[in-house]
Amino acid sequence: MYLETGELLFRLLIALFVGIVAVLGNPDRAAARYASIVVEADTGRILHSTNAETKNYPASLTKIMTIFMTFEALKSGKLKPDQALPISRVAEGRSPSKLGLRRGETITVDDAIKALVTKSANDVATVLAEAMGGTERKFADMMTERARALGMKDTTFKNASGLPNRAQLSTARDMAILARAVLYGHPKMYHHFSRTSFTYKGRTYKTHNRLMSRYRGMDGIKTGYIRASGFNLVASATRGGKRLIAVVFGGKTSKIRDRHVANLLDKGFAEFQTVVAKSGTPKNLPASNVRPEYSGTGKTKQAAANMSRPPVVNPASGQIQSWAIQVGAYNRYGPAHLAVTRAARAVPSLLGNKFRIVRQQSKSRRGLQIYKARLLVASESTARTSCRALQRRNIDCMVIWMGPPS
Secondary structure (H helix, E strand, C coil): CHHHHHHHHHHHHHHHHHHHHHCCCCCCCCCCCCEEEEEEEEEEEECEEEECCCCCCCHHHHHHHHHHHHHHHHHCCCCCCEEECCCCCCHCCCCCCCCCCCCCEEEEEHHHHHHHHHHHHHHHHHHHHHHHHHHHHHHHHHHHHHHHHHCCCCCCCCCCCCCCCCCCCCCCCHHHHHHHHHHHCCCHHHHHHCEEEEECCCEEECCCHHHCCCCCCEEEEEEEEEEEEEEEEEEEEEECCCCEEEEEEEECCCHHHHHHHHHHHHHHHHHHHHHHHCCCCCCCCCHHHHCCCCCCCCCHHHHHHHCCCCEEEEECCECCEEEEEEEEECCCCHHHHHHHHHHHHHHHHHCCCCCEEEEEEEEEEEECCEEEEEEEECCCCHHHHHHHHHCCCCCCCCECCCCCCC
16 A cells, blocks of 8 residues: 555656656747736837736737738738638547638638638638638648748647647747738738628627727737637737837736736827827927937937937837838928838838938928938848838839948
């Protein structure tokens, strides 16, 4: 009897030791449950950040990427809105939340998008994954590759739904990048994330995103939950023409999470209004992103030389940005700002980059100010690749060397 008890205790100790080693020896495992970030949607400027680059389980936030890639497939013509997608045995066997699809049935792409947004249906996520990738595993690889291209450097996908998988990880920062990619990469499709209900085969499903009906200005985008992650939410809201994105991982309950997201958004909008009031900067451009450059001689040139100008850093990569893509020169500030915004929206890989409006005096017309619109990038190769991408979208551009940061 004593021998059996001692042996049992020994085995328990061994199991505990192995578990500790597994946790400490796996750097890619989720390290912290709570994380949050608030960013200004137009520029990606970070207003708040806590554990924003710590890897966590995204749960059904994963479906934002599945939907994003569905939007891209629709845009390229690989999928059609009314296309009937077959239900496989694998899709039928997915665990809830689900629509209860049966093998041999079909569902249209349009209904599939609505089901993912509102019902967060795992069986539907598998249907879309198989339609675009052949198998869900191959599609997950495609998702990860696309995430890297968007700048989501700490995200790995293993399925299309967010069902538990220890290797499926993301960060609050990466989810903010994805939200911006949806907003500006597919602005005509974003309305799907504002959907509050969905009717399928006579049954109506209401959205899990209940904060959307309670927070003024909020119009999307997605909730997520598994036991290992806690309650997650990516939220987007507008006030006074300004849009903010808030991401929270690890809420203890859905109500606590929703209150916290609302509080973060409130603080974000209040901070932006304070910046505008103090700086006098035009409403659509935060002061922290305005670094004017000057040309000329005498006092103006000397004043520019004496300015304290810290290095401009890309928040997505941490690299100092010494190169720029110029997308136009204008005689007013507003059109220059609009040009860089449109260019960033046209090429999602530029969404995390800061921009600079360069103010210079015209050499041909005395007293006339010229505003050059530039997107800042980390390297010459990135600048040239991005410029070619802009030109393919009929946006004129040129590569500029900004010189080493002073």
